[in-house]
Amino acid sequence: MNFKIVFIAFAAALAGFLFGFDTAVISGTVELVKEQFNLSDAGIGWYVSCALVGAISGVVFSGYLSDKYGRKFMLMLSGALFLISALGCTVSGSFTELVLYRLIGGVAFGVASMVSPLYISEISPAHMRGKLVSVYQLAITLGILIAYFSNYWTSLAHERGQDSGFFLAKLLYGEQYWRGMFFNEVFPVILFLGCLLFIPKSPRWLMVKNRIDAARQIIDAYQIEYQQQKTEVKEEKTGFFKLVKGIYRRPMLIAIFLMVFSQICGINAIIYYGPSILNEAGFTLGDALGGQVTIGFVNVVFTFVAIYTIDRWGRKPLLRFGATGVILSLLLISLMFFLGDSYANYVIVGILLYIACYAFSLGPVQFVIASEVFPTNIRGRALTISTLFLWGTNAIVGQTFPMILSELKAPLTFLLFGVICMPAIWIIKKYIPETKGKTLEEIENSWK
Structure with a gap:
C-alpha cells in the first residue's frame, strides 16, 4: 500500500469531515434557534437551507478557480471559510x-x-x-457522527453545568448553548489546515497547465499512475452548452442523475431535521439527540462496507442494492408513522435501515462516479455543473421539508420520498456504466 497516497487522501478527505460536521451540527440547534428567535416554519427552512444557498455559490466559482489555481489552493480556501463560519456563528448577535x-x-x-x-x-x-474517494464519504459520515456527539455533549454540559466535568463548558456556552455546538467545529478545521501544508498539488492539473517537470516530480515521488502523454493533455475552453452535448453528454447526465437522486431520496431531511422527525414519533428532544448519535454511528459503519466492497464488487451493484433498500426503508418509515405511537420505536428501525442502505451505496458512489467520468481537461468545470444540481436539490429539500412535514405529516412525507425515488432503480440498471478498475484515461477514452 502506498502510504503517501493514503495520507494525501486522508488530508483532502478532512474537507469532507468538515462538510459533514457543518451539515449535521445544524440539527441540534434547530429547535433552540427557533425558540430564541421565534421563527416560523419558513424561517426555520431558511435557517437550514441558507447554507445550501451558500454551497451553490461556492460550487459556481470552485470549478473555474480549481482549474485556474489548483485543487490544493481551493481546499485551503474552504478551510479558511469553515473557520470564519464556525467563529462567526458562535458570536453572532x-x-x-x-x-x-x-x-x-x-x-x-x-x-x-x-x-x-x-x-x-x-x-x-x-x-x-x-x-x-469513498474515504471522502467516510469522512462526511464521521463528521456527521462527531457533530451529533458534540451536540449531545454540549446539551449535557448545559444540563449538568454544576457538575465538575461540565462546569467549564457551562461557563463558556451559557444559556445559549447552541453557540457551543458551532464553536466545536474550530478544532477539526485547525487539523485540516495543518494537514494541507504537507500534500502536493494535483499532478494531472499541473499537466493541464503544461508544468510537466513539476508534475513528473510529484508522479515519481508519490508513485502516481499516469498514462496520458503530455501532447494529449491541453486545457480546453469549454462552455456550458458543450459540456451537455456530444461526447460529454452521457457522463454529464450520469453525474447529474446521481447528485439529484442522492438528495431527493431525503437523506439530508433526516440529517438536518432528525430531532424534529423523532419528536414527531414521540421522542423528547434529549432522546432525539441521543437517537441521532445512533444514526450517525450506523452511517459510519456502513460506509466502511462501501470502502471494502466498491473496488471488489463495483460501483453499479452497490447502487442497485442500495437504491432498492433506500426505497423500501422509506416505505417502512411511512407505514410505521401511519400505524401510530405504539410503533414509534420501529420508526427508528426504519431510519437506521435507510441510513445503512444509503451509506454503503448512494453516499460514496455518487462522488466516486462523478469524479471518474469526466476528462481531465474539463473535469473541474463539469463537476461544478453536476455538483450545482446536488446543492440545488439539497436546498429545495432543506427549505421545503418542514413545510411539507407540517402539511402532509410524517406518514405521507416519507411515502412521497419513496414514490419519487422508484424510477431510479431502472435508470441505474440501464444507464450507469461500471468504472471499476479503469484508469481515468481509459474511462475518458470510452466516451470517444
Whole structure:
C-alpha cells in the first residue's frame, strides 16, 4: 500500500469531515434557534437551507478557480471559510448575522464537496480509486457522527453545568448553548489546515497547465499512475452548452442523475431535521439527540462496507442494492408513522435501515462516479455543473421539508420520498456504466 497516497487522501478527505460536521451540527440547534428567535416554519427552512444557498455559490466559482489555481489552493480556501463560519456563528448577535455566517459555511462546504473528491481521484491509483474517494464519504459520515456527539455533549454540559466535568463548558456556552455546538467545529478545521501544508498539488492539473517537470516530480515521488502523454493533455475552453452535448453528454447526465437522486431520496431531511422527525414519533428532544448519535454511528459503519466492497464488487451493484433498500426503508418509515405511537420505536428501525442502505451505496458512489467520468481537461468545470444540481436539490429539500412535514405529516412525507425515488432503480440498471478498475484515461477514452 502506498502510504503517501493514503495520507494525501486522508488530508483532502478532512474537507469532507468538515462538510459533514457543518451539515449535521445544524440539527441540534434547530429547535433552540427557533425558540430564541421565534421563527416560523419558513424561517426555520431558511435557517437550514441558507447554507445550501451558500454551497451553490461556492460550487459556481470552485470549478473555474480549481482549474485556474489548483485543487490544493481551493481546499485551503474552504478551510479558511469553515473557520470564519464556525467563529462567526458562535458570536453572532442576531438571526441575520447567524444566517450570514451560515452562508459563508455553505460556500466552504460547496467548495469542499466539489474539490475534495476531484483531488483524491486525480492522485489515486486505479485499483484503489473507489476506496480512496469513498474515504471522502467516510469522512462526511464521521463528521456527521462527531457533530451529533458534540451536540449531545454540549446539551449535557448545559444540563449538568454544576457538575465538575461540565462546569467549564457551562461557563463558556451559557444559556445559549447552541453557540457551543458551532464553536466545536474550530478544532477539526485547525487539523485540516495543518494537514494541507504537507500534500502536493494535483499532478494531472499541473499537466493541464503544461508544468510537466513539476508534475513528473510529484508522479515519481508519490508513485502516481499516469498514462496520458503530455501532447494529449491541453486545457480546453469549454462552455456550458458543450459540456451537455456530444461526447460529454452521457457522463454529464450520469453525474447529474446521481447528485439529484442522492438528495431527493431525503437523506439530508433526516440529517438536518432528525430531532424534529423523532419528536414527531414521540421522542423528547434529549432522546432525539441521543437517537441521532445512533444514526450517525450506523452511517459510519456502513460506509466502511462501501470502502471494502466498491473496488471488489463495483460501483453499479452497490447502487442497485442500495437504491432498492433506500426505497423500501422509506416505505417502512411511512407505514410505521401511519400505524401510530405504539410503533414509534420501529420508526427508528426504519431510519437506521435507510441510513445503512444509503451509506454503503448512494453516499460514496455518487462522488466516486462523478469524479471518474469526466476528462481531465474539463473535469473541474463539469463537476461544478453536476455538483450545482446536488446543492440545488439539497436546498429545495432543506427549505421545503418542514413545510411539507407540517402539511402532509410524517406518514405521507416519507411515502412521497419513496414514490419519487422508484424510477431510479431502472435508470441505474440501464444507464450507469461500471468504472471499476479503469484508469481515468481509459474511462475518458470510452466516451470517444
